[in-house]
Amino acid sequence: MSVQPLHTPEAVAQPAQNLSVSQLIADFAANLTYKAIPKATRENAKYHVLDVVGTALAATRFDFAQHALSGLLGIAEGGKNSVIGMGVKLPLRDAVLLNGILAHGLDYDDTHPGAIVHPSGSAFPCSLGVGEHIDASGKDVLTAYVLGVEIATRVGIAAHGLMHAMGYHTTGIAGHFGCAVAAGKLFNLSAQKLALAQGLAGSTSSAVSEHRADGAWNKRMHPGWAAVGGITAASLARGGFVGTRRIYEGPDGLFRSHTGGKLAEVDLASMTGGLGDKWYLDEVAIKPYPICHLLHACADSALALKRKHNLRPQDIVKVRALLHPDTFHYVCEPAEMRRKPVSDYMAKFSVQFVVAACFVRGKFGFAELEADALNDAEILALAQRVSHDTDPESQFPKYFSGGVVVTTRDGRDLVHMEKINRGAGERALTGDEIAAKFMENAELAISHPRAERIRDAVLDIEKFSARELGHLLAGQ
Numbered sequence: 001m002s003v004q005p006l007h008t009p010e011a012v013a014q015p016a017q018n019l020s021v022s023q024l025i026a027d028f029a030a031n032l033t034y035k036a037i038p039k040a041t042r043e044n045a046k047y048h049v050l051d052v053v054g055t056a057l058a059a060t061r062f063d064f065a066q067h068a069l070s071g072l073l074g075i076a077e078g079g080k081n082s083v084i085g086m087g088v089k090l091p092l093r094d095a096v097l098l099n100g101i102l103a104h105g106l107d108y109d110d111t112h113p114g115a116i117v118h119p120s121g122s123a124f125p126c127s128l129g130v131g132e133h134i135d136a137s138g139k140d141v142l143t144a145y146v147l148g149v150e151i152a153t154r155v156g157i158a159a160h161g162l163m164h165a166m167g168y169h170t171t172g173i174a175g176h177f178g179c180a181v182a183a184g185k186l187f188n189l190s191a192q193k194l195a196l197a198q199g200l201a202g203s204t205s206s207a208v209s210e211h212r213a214d215g216a217w218n219k220r221m222h223p224g225w226a227a228v229g230g231i232t233a234a235s236l237a238r239g240g241f242v243g244t245r246r247i248y249e250g251p252d253g254l255f256r257s258h259t260g261g262k263l264a265e266v267d268l269a270s271m272t273g274g275l276g277d278k279w280y281l282d283e284v285a286i287k288p289y290p291i292c293h294l295l296h297a298c299a300d301s302a303l304a305l306k307r308k309h310n311l312r313p314q315d316i317v318k319v320r321a322l323l324h325p326d327t328f329h330y331v332c333e334p335a336e337m338r339r340k341p342v343s344d345y346m347a348k349f350s351v352q353f354v355v356a357a358c359f360v361r362g363k364f365g366f367a368e369l370e371a372d373a374l375n376d377a378e379i380l381a382l383a384q385r386v387s388h389d390t391d392p393e394s395q396f397p398k399y400f401s402g403g404v405v406v407t408t409r410d411g412r413d414l415v416h417m418e419k420i421n422r423g424a425g426e427r428a429l430t431g432d433e434i435a436a437k438f439m440e441n442a443e444l445a446i447s448h449p450r451a452e453r454i455r456d457a458v459l460d461i462e463k464f465s466a467r468e469l470g471h472l473l474a475g476q
Contacts, residue, residue, distance in 0.1 A: 021248040021271045026194035028275045029147055029181050034139045037146055041279045045146050047434045048110055050458045051286050052120040053084060053473060054438035055109050056102035057445045057454075058366075060085040064217055068101045081132050082470035085445050092133045093228045099125035100224020104171075106366075107219075107348050108290040108441070112283055113424050114397050115156025115174070116164055119284060121223030122175030123148030123182055126230055128473075130186045131466030138461040138469060144182040146281055148230075152178030153280040157270045158248075161326060161397055162259035164209075172207020172222025173258060177247075179230020180237075187238050197234040199243025202254050204229030212330065213337075215346030285424035286434055289364050291348040294327045297402030297418035298351055302358035304416045305406055311414075313360050313378055319386045320405040321351045322417070324396035332388040339383040344369040355404060356382035366444075391417070399424055435459075446475065 019027070034042075059065050069086060072094045081095035084102055089095075103109055104121035111118050123145050131141040155174035156163075163170040180201040184194045205226070211218040237243060247253050248271060255266040289296055298321045305311060323332065331351045332338060338350035347353045347369055357368045360379045373379060394401040403417030420427050429437070435455060442451035457464055457472055464472075 020195065020246045021268065022198040022245060023191070023195040024272045025151060025181065025198065025275070026191045028272075029151075029185055029194050030189070030191035032143065032147065032185070032276070034143045036276065037143065038279065041146065041282055042142065044282055045142055045149070046459050046461060047431055048120050048149070048281065048284060048286065049124055049142075049145065049461070050438050050455060051434055052103050052109050052124050053454065053458060054441035055106055056084040056099060057451075058108070058441035059102040059105045060445045062105065064105050064220060065098075065102055068098055068105075068221075072098055081129055082474035084473045085475060087475045092129055093231060096125045096129035096227045096231060097221070097224040099129065100227050101220050104223045105217075105220040106290050107292060107345075108287055109223075110284045110286045111293040112153045112156060112280060113285055113293070113399050113421070114283070115153045115159075115280070116161060116170050116397060117152055117156035117174045118171045118223060119149040119152045119175070119178060119281075120145075121171065122179050122226040122230070123152060125224060126179040126182050126227035127186065128466060128470060129227070130183045130231060132470040134186060134466075136186055136466045138464045138466065140186060141466050141469070142461055144185045146279070147185055148175075148178040148182030149281045149284065150178070150275075150279065151181045152226075153284065154271050155248075155254075157280070158267045159255065159259060160265060160267055162262055162265060164330065165326065166258065166260045167209050168258055169207040169209045169219055169222050172219075172226055173205045173254075175223050175226025176201040176205035176229040176233070177254075179227045180233040181230075183231045183234035184237065187234055189234065189238055193237040194234075195245060196241070196243040197230075197237035199245055199247040200233035200236055200241065201230055202244065202247040204233060205254070205258075209330075211345075212349060215341065215343035217345065220345075283425075285421065286429045286437070288422055288429065288437075290366060290369070291354055291364065292331055293421070294323065294331050294400050295349075295351055295354050295402070296423065297400055297421045298323065298404055299354050299358050299364050300418050300422055301403040301416040302355045303362065303364075305404065305414050306359055306362055308416075309408075309414060311359060311406065311408070313356075313382050315408050315410075316359060316382065316385065317407045317409055319355055319359075319382075319407075321355050321386060321388045322391035322394075322403045322405065323351065323388060324394040324401065325390050326396065327400075328388060335387070339386070340380055341374060344374065347374060350383075351388055352383040352386040353379070355386050356380070393417070393419065395419055450475070 079091035
């Protein structure tokens, strides 16, 4: 005798006059078409995909990528999905997890400043992976990717920094919901099942930030795991598994559980306000440095003063790095730990180290995260003279404002501030700058001609199937 379900998702649907946040998002996503996304946003999306692909390719040269691959190969059985730059095939969710680790592992992927979310690190691995699994078109992959970015970003904006304050990595939470919608879109789920998928994603979404204390690698896996969670939620919903319907606003929902009960401070209206009219992808900033985005204004400020005044480390008595106080726990404190980071990953989240390295070396790139830089006596000595203080004119979280005040041995106080971090808002990187960043990153791992082929394919993604694109990115 077959067992009949007690109810189907459709049988318990809410009345139209009382639609939940997840249902409103689901209705929007189910009806979204490629052509309904503004052309400028679609073109912008391609450059964001290009950026995250380049970052993933560069990551294949680093030890964390090889360790992640080794770990997953120990449990993977078969599989047909591509891994960017690695030439291996893995099962869908393993490939998506690894691609997410590659995308975010260098902390060089894009960020929406107001949301404090890295949306592409989960949205693209998810969309590529599911797209390759079902042999979707490039148009469908791009549409799903835009949806994934949009929903994850809206979760972060609604949270208003409260998740970070509670010790969560918002990217690793918001991405579950963006990917549930993106994967569900590719699976062609009904609006009702897209709503259920978001409800189920609420049970997979958690990403603690304890990695800050010891430079551990946890954060590197958060976007990939968000993609795995989103795909799993969408797949369960497709099979008829019932998820909660008020996952965002419910009395035990996401924003109560992940914001310390400060539901009244959550901007819930931003979850659905302007859907289809306002596209948050257009506000996502692309990084010029492979470090925490909160530090970019301080890095640019230090380099600007060094160039303008020809400063040498021995000229500097002390430096005050100015940031919004809500960011101190993330990139400044405890100060003694930050002044001598024990790993490249901890260095990426140290204002003391980053500012000192900029003054000593006149630049900040991957080389400034190598062992010789982490042990550079001149950098470490100057880092001891870097303190942090409040930027009274910070525009955080809309922008990651910041700057430095340098006191020199001849008694001068030199100041440089960046109200809008480079790469964001009116200072967004141009398409040519993004393409140049892609080529620089990609050529750490692959040949110049192959990098050019990938660049051209991504910027013309509509002409390729997901499987064709996956094979090209993997090098097969």
